[in-house]
Amino acid sequence: MNALRQCRFLNTRAVHQAAALTKKLEAHGGIVIEHPLIAIDMPADFSPVRQALHLLEHYQWLIFTSVNSIRFFFQLLKDEGVDLTLLENMKFAAVGGQTAAALEKKGYRAAVVPKAFAAEHLADELVNVIKSGERVLFPRSSLARNVVVAGLERVGIEVDAPVIYETVYDVSGAERLNRLLKAGTLDVILFTSPSAVHSFFQQVSASVWENSRHSLRVAVIGAITARALTDYRVDDVIVAEQHTLDGLIDTLISEREMLRVASEFKRGRNNDSE
Structure with a gap:
């Protein structure tokens, strides 16, 4: 070796x-x-993501584009005392094999994992599977590109994308x-x-x-x-x-x-x- x-x-x-x-x-x-x-830290303002977590039952899809977003998301669920059974009927999407694997370690399987590990491809695949009226929660990095949100909103899909962690130099x-x-x-x-x-x-x-x-x-x-x-x-x-x-x-x-x-x-x- x-x-x-x-x-x-x-x-x-x-x-x-x-x-x-x-x-x-x-x-x-x-x-x-x-x-x-780079360094990863909690966002300066937690209120948008806290609000989304306490309205979790209103979403049908969860999108993760990094292992860090999964780590912070589940830690916040625990800290906020959110009922994990609310996730049982949700569908998940992930960018990249490592992100999907991290999600599986939490007990959830991604329904959508694009073969090409890029946000553009995730948006393209999601527009074909998200049904009319379904809402999407996309907890993201402060430096995340806007391609997923823009791609979904372009076809009328409602997306909430609160910052769940800060990426700083x-x-x-x-x-x-x-x-x-x-x-x-x-x-x-x-x-x-x-x-x-x-x-x-x-x-x-x-x-x-x-x-x-x-x-x-x-x-x-x-x-x-x-x-x-x-x-x-x-x-x-x-x-x-x-x-x-x-x-x-x-x-x-x-x-x-x-x-x-x-x-x-x-x-x-x-x-x-x-």
Whole structure:
């Protein structure tokens, strides 16, 4: 299990999510530095989501587009003392295999999980299955794109989309991030969300990035995150074929020979300069 031996990865996931990716990389011999670029927190104003939870019987569909939304939703149900039997007759939709799996761990199966893990595809599938008069509750991130709500409302489906958690840029380690890039020892930077991409480029100086970008590979979990990188003229990106952590690992392994050669070349170059 050493397919990624000696490759050095920068894991940019939030603190509470980083360990899962780190363990998978290390299991294949990768060397991982964790550096969170985003943080997840409770919303400043709970009133919209609280109101929705206490009117749960008025909804027929629940949409989740992230594991975090499930985590916060069920925690709030518990905190607010909402009767879980109200969920028994509801239908669920989820974006991504990990989100659907997290929902199943709570005891509920998603009726709709689009094959392509993107919100656009979820909206397209839902308009064909949501019946006239059914209402939708979509607890979402503060940075969630509006494509699901817009897609459903366009055909007259009523959607309530209260913010259930805040996604904020974690800039506390900006100096460390620039030092890591200057050191030239990283091989691959991993992004699993567009917000992490935007946080990264908000913190890294233009000169540091320009001097380091040609000796690095960038790998992402899906097309939406890859699209965010194009805003910063980063087009040479490794994109997971399956948009899950396991899919990302599999794609990295398929690129292992190129990563290994680049890593060994960099190690040799750094040793020559010492």
